[in-house]
Amino acid sequence: MTRLERKESLIRIALLVVAFSAVSVLVVITVFIIEEGTPIMVKYGFKKFLFNLDWFPSEESYGLLPMVIGSIMVTFGALVIGVPFGLACAVFLTEFSSKRLRRVIKPMIELLAGIPSVVYGFMGVVILVPFIRETLGGPGLSVLASSIILGIMILPTIISISVDSLEAVPPAYREGSIALGATRWQTTRMVMFPAARSGIIASIILGMGRAIGETMAVIMIAGNAIAIPRSLLDPVRTLTSNIALEMAYASGEHRQALFATGVILFVIIMILNTIANVTSKRRKA
Amino acid sequence: MTIAVLFFIIFFILKKGLPVLSFKFLTTNPGEMGKTGGIFSTIIGTIALTVTAVLIAAPLGIGSAIYLTEYTRENWVTRVIRFGAECLAGIPSIIFGLFGFILFVTKLKFGWSILSGSLTLAFMILPTLIRTSEEAIRAVPYVYREVSYSLGSTKWQTVTKVVLPSAMPGIVTGIILSVGRSIGETASVIFTAGSALRLPTSIFSSSRTMSVHFYILAREGISMSNAYGTAAILILAILAVNLVTYAIMHRFMRKYC
Amino acid sequence: MPSVAIRAQDFSHYFGTKQTLKKINLDVAENKILGIIGPAGSGKSTFLRALNRLNDLVPDSRVEGTLLVEGVDVYSADTSVAELRRRLGMVFAIPVPLPRSIYENVAFGARMAGLKDKSALTEIVIDSLKKTALWEEVSDRLHSSALKLSGGQQQRLCIARTLALKPRFILLDEPTSGLDPISTMKIEETLRQLKKDYTIILVTNNTKQAARVADRTAFFLNGDLIEVDETVRVFSAPSDQRTNDYISGRFG
Numbered sequence: 158m159t160r161l162e163r164k165e166s167l168i169r170i171a172l173l174v175v176a177f178s179a180v181s182v183l184v185v186i187t188v189f190i191i192e193e194g195t196p197i198m199v200k201y202g203f204k205k206f207l208f209n210l211d212w213f214p215s216e217e218s219y220g221l222l223p224m225v226i227g228s229i230m231v232t233f234g235a236l237v238i239g240v241p242f243g244l245a246c247a248v249f250l251t252e253f254s255s256k257r258l259r260r261v262i263k264p265m266i267e268l269l270a271g272i273p274s275v276v277y278g279f280m281g282v283v284i285l286v287p288f289i290r291e292t293l294g295g296p297g298l299s300v301l302a303s304s305i306i307l308g309i310m311i312l313p314t315i316i317s318i319s320v321d322s323l324e325a326v327p328p329a330y331r332e333g334s335i336a337l338g339a340t341r342w343q344t345t346r347m348v349m350f351p352a353a354r355s356g357i358i359a360s361i362i363l364g365m366g367r368a369i370g371e372t373m374a375v376i377m378i379a380g381n382a383i384a385i386p387r388s389l390l391d392p393v394r395t396l397t398s399n400i401a402l403e404m405a406y407a408s409g410e411h412r413q414a415l416f417a418t419g420v421i422l423f424v425i426i427m428i429l430n431t432i433a434n435v436t437s438k439r440r441k442a
Numbered sequence: 443m444t445i446a447v448l449f450f451i452i453f454f455i456l457k458k459g460l461p462v463l464s465f466k467f468l469t470t471n472p473g474e475m476g477k478t479g480g481i482f483s484t485i486i487g488t489i490a491l492t493v494t495a496v497l498i499a500a501p502l503g504i505g506s507a508i509y510l511t512e513y514t515r516e517n518w519v520t521r522v523i524r525f526g527a528e529c530l531a532g533i534p535s536i537i538f539g540l541f542g543f544i545l546f547v548t549k550l551k552f553g554w555s556i557l558s559g560s561l562t563l564a565f566m567i568l569p570t571l572i573r574t575s576e577e578a579i580r581a582v583p584y585v586y587r588e589v590s591y592s593l594g595s596t597k598w599q600t601v602t603k604v605v606l607p608s609a610m611p612g613i614v615t616g617i618i619l620s621v622g623r624s625i626g627e628t629a630s631v632i633f634t635a636g637s638a639l640r641l642p643t644s645i646f647s648s649s650r651t652m653s654v655h656f657y658i659l660a661r662e663g664i665s666m667s668n669a670y671g672t673a674a675i676l677i678l679a680i681l682a683v684n685l686v687t688y689a690i691m692h693r694f695m696r697k698y699c
Numbered sequence: 700m701p702s703v704a705i706r707a708q709d710f711s712h713y714f715g716t717k718q719t720l721k722k723i724n725l726d727v728a729e730n731k732i733l734g735i736i737g738p739a740g741s742g743k744s745t746f747l748r749a750l751n752r753l754n755d756l757v758p759d760s761r762v763e764g765t766l767l768v769e770g771v772d773v774y775s776a777d778t779s780v781a782e783l784r785r786r787l788g789m790v791f792a793i794p795v796p797l798p799r800s801i802y803e804n805v806a807f808g809a810r811m812a813g814l815k816d817k818s819a820l821t822e823i824v825i826d827s828l829k830k831t832a833l834w835e836e837v838s839d840r841l842h843s844s845a846l847k848l849s850g851g852q853q854q855r856l857c858i859a860r861t862l863a864l865k866p867r868f869i870l871l872d873e874p875t876s877g878l879d880p881i882s883t884m885k886i887e888e889t890l891r892q893l894k895k896d897y898t899i900i901l902v903t904n905n906t907k908q909a910a911r912v913a914d915r916t917a918f919f920l921n922g923d924l925i926e927v928d929e930t931v932r933v934f935s936a937p938s939d940q941r942t943n944d945y946i947s948g949r950f951g
Contacts (some may be wrong), residue, residue, distance in 0.1 A: 176510060180527075189545055268684045589857075593784070694726055
């Protein structure tokens with residue numbers, strides 16, 4: 158081997174090491190979060206941890222149920238708002254709008270994704286929360302407010318991935334359907350949606366992941382009370398806000414319990430990611 | 443509809459925030475926890491954190507992309523790498539915050555510092571950098587590589603002298619996108635870089651970024667007008683980042699498509 | 700009888716399980732132009748790319764038999780591929796100037812070989828441009844982008860870029876397929892000039908071009924070398940019926 162060739166093979170090895178950086182970061186994160194979070198779950202009992210209603214860290218009582226339910230409600234609410242709007246927007250962009258309009262709108266949707274979540278939260282605080290308080294009653298800081306803001310926040314994710322998968326449907330499908338006398342809308346509903354289904358599902362799951370994982374916006378508008386909300390207008394605390402709110406002053410077992418909250422969140426996200434990954438893989442195959 | 447929401451947010455923030463802005467607001471440090479004074483130290487903090495994060499993540503991201511595109515074929519190794527990157531992209535920022543806190547702040551004893559914050563941010567933006575760089579590198583015409591090899595270049599020469607220069611606009615776009623994300627990031631930064639209002643003096647000083655500052659101002663009701671001002675700067679920064687990205691993409695597309 | 704510069708002995712090439720060259724036996728004489736003709740997919744480009752090991756870039760590429768360039772085995776383990784490619788310069792079907800200046804395009808190969816001396820580089824650049832008759836046309840804009848040249852100029856730039864490697868051989872893969880007749884003529888004229896100093900292999904799907912330029916012509920079909928002989932003989936009295944069919948335009 159010449160000197161040059163030795164250098165080349167060194168570079169190859171260096172690049173392989175670098176290429177594994179993302180995977181190793183993932184592994185390290187997983188290990189650290191689980192290492193910090195599981196002892197308390199084992200000690201306190203996994204079942205109690207997940208299904209107990211009381212979260213009083215000062216009295217060593219760690220029940221996550223209100224937060225789990227809170228996260229589920231808020232995420233579900235975000236989907237109820239974000240999915241119909243997102244899909245409608247995606248269909249409009251791919252089926253009923255000109256190429257030029259799409260070229261203008263797409264970067265704007267990306268811009269919407271780029272706005273920091275604190276700004277969304279802030280908008281919720283200064284506009285949406287007072288509006289809900291005055292028109293619908295309650296404290297305003299509520300499941301409803303969080304759902305609406307999160308619904309808006311997941312729009313870019315849903316729109317851009319759905320648009321990509323709708324655009325990936327071979328034009329012959331659409332032309333074939335229209336040639337058979339179907340209307341535009343019938344074509345969209347009966348041909349385009351089924352053909353792009355897995356991409357759309359992946360977009361919804363990723364949007365869901367984003368909603369569950371969102372922290373700062375939710376802290377600002379959800380009210381953060383530790384109780385299972387009885388109506389949409391009640392305040393709520395999610396898993397993420399639970400971590401962020403108490404992290405600053407937590408120590409000892411309390412901190413471990415917050416990491417345990419992180420573990421649960423982490424597991425949920427990983428499951429969602431894997432599902433999204435598998436569905437979009439199937440699309441390619 | 444979506445566009446309406448977008449314009450409403452931007453318009454609202456700018457309308458309330460722009461009157462607060464002044465040269466003085468940008469160049470004085472916050473006083474009384476941010477009630478008075480400007481946001482100078484948080485601007486510096488944001489820039490320091492973002493630049494350091496990009497400096498750490500860009501070589502890793504671009505290197506990974508080069509490996510994936512030029513040095514290997516699709517096999518289980520690339521699948522593992524891609525899966526890892528996709529999962530990393532899906533992890534919420536609060537988890538990164540927890541992780542950065544436990545590893546950098548406590549275990550490695552970096553404390554709340556620009557170093558801890560930027561390492562955490564670097565990990566967050568890594569997947570974006572890998573994906574955008576990979577796309578940019580794949581878009582380089584295959585014949586360029588053939589020509590380079592036929593002129594007697596080695597693989598590494600081909601990559602550095604031919605492929606990377608042609609892919610640069612796409613790679614820069616990815617970097618700018620990551621800068622945008624770093625500027626707006628709050629949840630992970632607050633636990634790793636802390637929230638000190640002093641002007642940072644080294645990468646080991648704690649520092650508050652604009653978005654953290656904005657969050658604290660708004661949440662604790664310290665000063666609404668300063669909150670609007672900070673938000674306006676944030677929005678303007680993000681707008682600028684997106685415009686620059688768009689401009690680069692546009693030039694790139696015109697040149698190669 | 701001129702000496703043999705390239706010799707293929709029972710040389711076969713595979714992409715995966717598909718055999719693209721079947722036991723080729725072919726000698727290329729020094730300082731001559733060998734034309735290779737044949738329909739698309741006949742293996743003529745594959746043969747060319749086997750010579751400078753450009754086929755190696757394709758996964759699943761595999762060879763059998765021997766291929767000697769000036770007596771050295773191309774596929775032996777201690778052959779330096781980069782150096783081999785510098786000795787066998789290649790010009791592609793479509794002109795592909797790299798997105799750099801004219802000067803940088805020509806200097807590229809020398810720079811990659813490690814030459815740093817400015818005046819030596821400039822000398823090589825000017826010399827190569829002169830040999831392709833491009834110097835008069837571009838001498839005043841050496842540092843402007845190569846992408847601004849016309850198609851024919853770009854292709855001559857690519858030849859100049861190859862000459863700057865100081866190769867012993869020039870391999871041309873359908874170099875005029877994308878050019879107009881006048882540019883084609885200029886390139887053919889350049890090739891005739893270059894024959895004095897280089898051994899040239901010209902793959903072309905334009906049989907008339909082979910007749911005009913080549914000293915000897917080889918006819919490939921489906922990975923087989925059907926026949927190789929003096930160009931005049933191939934075109935006037937081919938020994939194989941299939942050659943006759945091809946050059947008279949009955950297929951391909």
